[in-house]
Amino acid sequence: MSRVFRWAATAAGVLLLVVLAAVAVFLLIRGWAAITASDATLQSEGNLPPGAHNLAGYIGPLIFGTLIAAALALVMATPVAVGIALFVSHYAPRRVAGAVGFVIDLLAAIPSVVFGLWGAQILAPRIAPLWQWVADVLSVIPGVTVRATATGRSMATTALVLAIMILPIITAVSREVFKQTPHLHQEAALALGATRWEVIRMAVLPFGRSGVVSAAMLGLGRALGETMAVLMVLSTSSGTGYSFQIFDSGVLQTIAANIAAKFPDSSGLAVNTLIATGLALFVITMAVNMLARWIVSRRNEFSGAN
Amino acid sequence: MSATSASATASTAPGPDNALRELLTSVDRGRQRKNRTMTGLVWAAFFLAMTPLFSLLWTVLSHGLAKFTPYFLLHSMRNVSGGMDAGGAYHAIAGTLLITLGTTVISVPIGLLAAIYLVEYGKGPLARAVTFFVDVMTGIPSIVAGLFAFAVFAIFFGPGVRLGVMGSVALALLMIPVVVRSSEEMLRLVPNELREAAYALGVPKWLTIVKVVLRTSVAGLTTSVLLAVARVIGETAPLLIAVGTTASINFNLFAGRMMTLPVFIYDQYHQGPARCARNATNCLVSINLDRAWAAALTLLLIVVILNLVGRLVTWLFAPKLR
Secondary structure (H helix, E strand, C coil): CHHHHHHHHHHHHHHHHHHHHHHHHHHHHHHHHHHHCCHHHHHHHCCCCCCCCCHHHHHHHHHHHHHHHHHHHHHHHHHHHHHHHHHHHHHCCHHHHHHHHHHHHHHHHCCHHHHHHHHHHHHHHHHHHHHHHHHHHHHCCCCCCCCCCCCCCCHHHHHHHHHHHHHHHHHHHHHHHHHCCCHHHHHHHHHCCCCHHHHHHHHHHHHHHHHHHHHHHHHHHHHHHCCHHHHHHCCCCCCCCCCCCCCCCCCCCCHHHHHHHHHHHCCCHHHHHHHHHHHHHHHHHHHHHHHHHHHHHHCCCCCCCC | CHHHHHHHHHHHCCCHHHHHHHHHHCCCHHHHHHHHHHHHHHHHHHHHHHHHHHHHHHHHHHHHCCCCCHHHHHCCCCCCCCCCCCCCCHHHHHHHHHHHHHHHHHHHHHHHHHHHHHHHHCCHHHHHHHHHHHHHHCCCCHHHHHHHHHHHHHHHHCCCCCCHHHHHHHHHHHHHHHHHHHHHHHHHCCCHHHHHHHHHCCCCHHHHHHHHHHHHCHHHHHHHHHHHHHHHCCCCHHHHHHCCCCCCCCCCCCCCCCCCHHHHHHHHHHHCCCCCCCCCCCCCCCHHHHHHHHHHHHHHHHHHHHHHHHHHHHHHHCCCCC
16 A cells, blocks of 8 residues: 555656656647648648748747747846845835735736736726837937837737736745845845945845846746737737837737637648647747756755745 | 033044044945935835736726626626627636636646655655656646647547637646645645654554645645636636637536636627617627626636635644644
């Protein structure tokens, strides 16, 4: 009996590894038809958007859009998240810090579809004038034309919603690292007459740097794979080109949102094509996550999952 | 009297001592300004993050309350078309609860056993690999989980298959790593002395785990399962792919499409404003969005209740370790 129980537990552990491998294998099997199909069949049956002539021409712009959205979200979220983490660990009174932690957890619990609804219905119309203004200011630079959509449903708005969504995960991990800064380091800095900010800059931030980096990468992984917020905020269109017009609509699209938009109405080779793009997304996010986890696991004291 | 006057004169009189004291106690203006600026920025970051949260909660409440009625909760969308001021989310609520139940039934045994393996048995490279890849699995994009479920079931049932149980499998892929991670934390909290006491009484290891370790941490495990359920119950993308949409009530996980709350929100939003005839009586242009907001409120309430119950369980039943 003891042996049976031991085997059952070990089997469950191994099953997890098998499942992760199975995800890659099954996506490869179902996407294989699209990967091996000739350009001509792909164009006639694969439901490629106009302008794309082969699989690379289809996936490339989507990967580009995915990376742009995630990178913008990361750039917006990380400074704020580090600020909140510092607020909780070093600035806020103890009772307030507990409440803020709870509120941040609440932010993490809100379903992405609700974020999407809010982003498309409330945020986009209100932020459109701001993007218009930024675009106008940037257009002053000679040789640069920045277009902005009047609906506000652009990549910039999407990235902002994504930033709000990945804020909790970056905050949670950074907060744990900052709390672990050795007290002696901080007290030594204080004894030398450092102000609070100097303590943070000299003792806390250097100690927490690798933690913040991995927290940001976990957030990046989350932003890369986010579907609903992107799908609902961006007006549906397939990205067919490489473009930096982040304030315009109908130019950029991400892999995940593209799959969700097209999958329900697709059949045949088009499904295989979408699964092939899903495989690309899987590989990218796995790479980012493994890198982040590897950085975290080099210092075993904390983890993003708790 | 002479002592006080002496000290008074000493503190006011200029001299080398006071210049030194002045130098030591005053702060460099530049550093002080920088310190104040950063303090202000940190507080600003905090308020900046609170703004969207409260805007979102307020919008969902104010927009959702209009249609959040018993009628909405107890009727499906069957035979509702156009801008009819009718229909509700009953079919979606039922689908969400059933599919999430299926997910829990799949995830909890596997997740719990894997956590037991990691805490009680795991040693060496295999345990390290499992820990690492469980962490990596928490980052699987939800849409990829949906594609995986579709790819598996399409092999057996053909490419047009949409089943409730496919959604359960997809969500389980997302839920298992969360269950493993949080249960692992809970099992590690059980003090080793309890295990050793059981061994000393001659209890075999598996019985120790079942009767001592699990019994001690049952409150924490319940909480971790509830929080994991709260995390996957709002997932939309995998269900959109694996389960599809329907307007009717379907209680059978193994036959036909099912509606779920998150997908219902997206579906209603996606339909946009309804078209109404010029003098139609039973027609609202904004009806689809109203339903979407009311469903969003329902979903948010379910998530918040799950979170609160989870915390309450820990608070009420947690063993007093310290």
